[in-house]
Amino acid sequence: MPVIDAAFFPLIVTNRPTEYPYAAPPAGTDMSALRLRPASEVRSGDLVLGSYDGPVSPSKLGTANQSAAAFTALPLPMHGAICLDGETPYWERDEPIMVIPREYRPTTPYAVGDRVERTILFTPPQPVMNRYTAGEAVAVIQRGTVTAVDDNSIAVQWLGDWLNSDDPGTGMRRVDPARIDRERTRTGFAVGDYATMPGRTSTGVVLEQWPRWLDGRPMVRVWWPADHPSDNDRGSHGLYLAHRIEHAVPAAPAA
Incomplete structure (x- = not known):
């Protein structure tokens, strides 16, 4: 087979989608850090790119088609599934998920005044028509504001008072503007x-x-x-x- 020179063409990105359902990973994301993990092992702060439908063989992962908007994980188990986004029990525990691990993501330290959110389990004391069933825990997002930052901790004032709630979720994230x-x-x-x-x-x-x-x-x-x-x-x-x-x-x- 004859050897020929490869032809390269310049690519100019004119638009990066930023909103669901077409949000691209944030600029500066190291895509070479992409990993496959079962949903049950996705950690708070990992960047989720969607589920992976092919055979689970990371050594042979040549392409990765993003099947969901990129979002920062707030994983919370609920009813046998995983709410990777903190709200939706969509992902099965052993479902392969494409992630950029949090240690490979560009980070900005939290500052006083930042609006943040976490996920909690909320157990409604009474039914809400076509929304909640009394006594059945559901994952909900609770927002708050960073009030203090020091070397070892961050203080947050969480808004509202969710009755009968537990907080088994881990971590928090900035609220997407x-x-x-x-x-x-x-x-x-x-x-x-x-x-x-x-x-x-x-x-x-x-x-x-x-x-x-x-x-x-x-x-x-x-x-x-x-x-x-x-x-x-x-x-x-x-x-x-x-x-x-x-x-x-x-x-x-x-x-």
């Missing part, structure tokens, strides 16, 4: 925003949001302070259509 923008575009709120309602003197905090099962209209869950406990006592944490409440202090950091 694109996700906050997407939430505000959809409902007018982001999880962690402060809100009020006509006739109330107190300010609550938005704990989560989702489309209503009946017509897709945006719902938000608000935790009100002790001077307005009625919603919280019912176990609803204040479920309202987004248009019924309004911003009090948009994007305000935790006090």
Whole structure:
């Protein structure tokens, strides 16, 4: 076979997708560090690129087709599966996952004022129509703000008060600004925003949001302070259509 010179052509990247479901790994990611791990061994802080459908043979892994938006793992076991994103019990425990291990990722130290999130198990005391079943634990995201940083620890004030919750999840991550923008575009709120309602003197905090099962209209869950406990006592944490409440202090950091 004759030897011929290889032809090389310049490649100019004009756009890097940053939002789900086409988010690319962050610029500067060392793709040569890509590894295959079962979902049960993915660690908090690993960058998940999706599941791997081929034979599990890392020594022969020549190509890696990204099957999910790149995201920082917050793994939490739930109902026999793994919530790699902290919320969705989608991945089977032995399912091969493509990751960039956290030790190979560029990192920026946390600073006071950073908005962060973690995953916890929440056990609803009462059922919420087409959302939660009473007594059945579900994975939810809880957000907070970094209040202090020293050499050995980080202090975080977590927003809201999730009743009957445990915190078996490990680690935390910065809140993706694109996700906050997407939430505000959809409902007018982001999880962690402060809100009020006509006739109330107190300010609550938005704990989560989702489309209503009946017509897709945006719902938000608000935790009100002790001077307005009625919603919280019912176990609803204040479920309202987004248009019924309004911003009090948009994007305000935790006090």
